[in-house]
Amino acid sequence: MKSFLSPGTSHKIMNSVLIFSGVLTISVLVIILAFILIEGLPAIDLEFIFGGVKDQGRSGGIFPVIVSSLYVTLISVLIAAPLGVGAAIYVVEYAENRKLVNIIRFGAETLASIPSIVFGLFGFAFFVMFLKMGWSVFSAGLVLAIMAIPTIFQVVEVSLRSVPSTYKEGSYGLGATKWQTICNVILPAAIPGIVTGIILAMTRAISEAAAVMYTVGSSVSMPISMFDPGRPLPLHLYILATEGISLQNAFATAAVLVIIVMVITFLTNYFTQRYQNKMMGNL
């Protein structure tokens, strides 16, 4: 069949289409960021960052909210990271039963695809009510941990598999045991991927509103103990916006959240890149 367009023309058309897709993707990001920052930044000052919530959030600051966010995120990562990394190590290095590996993978994929509000509901029924942990940063942290495990597992599994088998051979060849090889060769080589997985899970956890809605309460006082209720940033933002309390402060809260996520992402990228360069001898 004779082509309808000459190769040169179709090349030009496809080129434009692809450039357009690329530019559009970046534009959406820039527009969202700019919008949030332009709307939110003017309301951010030291008092907003370090002050307590006043009048439901109409005035005052969001310090307890920031602390709640960091608190639940930290709890979730501390629980999810060892489990996710451990499961990935098991699947990549130990599991000999292919069926079991496939079941674990399928489980992780399924877990990752469950809507977060369903996790929230489960957390409410199981942790808050059944285990009587009440509305607390610990209950919310547990729910976020369950959501984070599959993300960490999947990313870490890929990065462990990408460690060259020649490293492993070298280590076994020197008389290292499996565990020594994992600790001293495989994990250090996979660190950039492991960190990426944990950070990805972390930024999702810190941005999660639906899953914490039923588990953390909505207290605006400072959470001290793990069993105190709290109100993470996304939940605060949700309440401010849906209850019409203060759109201005909702944007300011959103801006703080976005900045925290960006700072975490940039810092970890910077340090993992440095680590990688040092490890690979590019420094």
Add this chain to the structure above:
Amino acid sequence: MYRITAEHLNTYFGDAHILKDISLKVAENTVMALIGPSGCGKSTFLRSINRMNDLIASFKLEGTLLLDGNDIYSKNMDVVDLRRRVGMVFQKPNPFPKSIFENVAYGLRIHGNDDEDYIAQRVEESLKSAAIWDEVKDKLDQSALGLSGGQQQRLCIARTIANNPEVILMDEPCSALDPISTLKIEDLIHELKKDYTIVIVTHNMQQASRVSDFTSFFLNGELIESEKTEKLFVSPKEKKTEEYITGRFG
């Protein structure tokens, strides 16, 4: 005295019969070259000596394989200790993504040494024995992956030497290297045989004749001929050996 003795050795990967009735002896402080076309079993033989084939689940071995008279495949053999005593240098240089120093210190550390002075001393000795000390002494804390391929391979040899082995296995150690780096490794092999017994797999017959005292020719999993190197290359007993070394096949 023989370091390594194989008697009626048969190996299998699943149903595939790889090595067929191999009987071979390697004397102390000599270099034994294993030659033969790809897939002839020479690497499988090499990897049987330090039980690296154990990493493959379907591997099975029958017959006897002795290191200093002790059965390598006996239940009492400690594989960790075996691999310390029988070091291995691989086809592709495979330093760890660690500093040059830590690469060499690795074997010492995993075997429980924590005396930093001793480790530093062994690292220096090993790097000197592997003829790479002068090139790396000022950058021991830099990543080993920044070295050239030839340097990486000598570093891997240093890493093996640090363990104070009795035997060093080399699996085509120069096949990924340029001619000058190859020459350096071959010179090194001459030096190393004063202290170690070396078994080297090579595709390169000139290399076999340059570095080894004895040469064994493998074909389709069988040991065709094992002789003093000059004898095997000058007046082989078997017709197949002659055909192979004169380049008629393989």
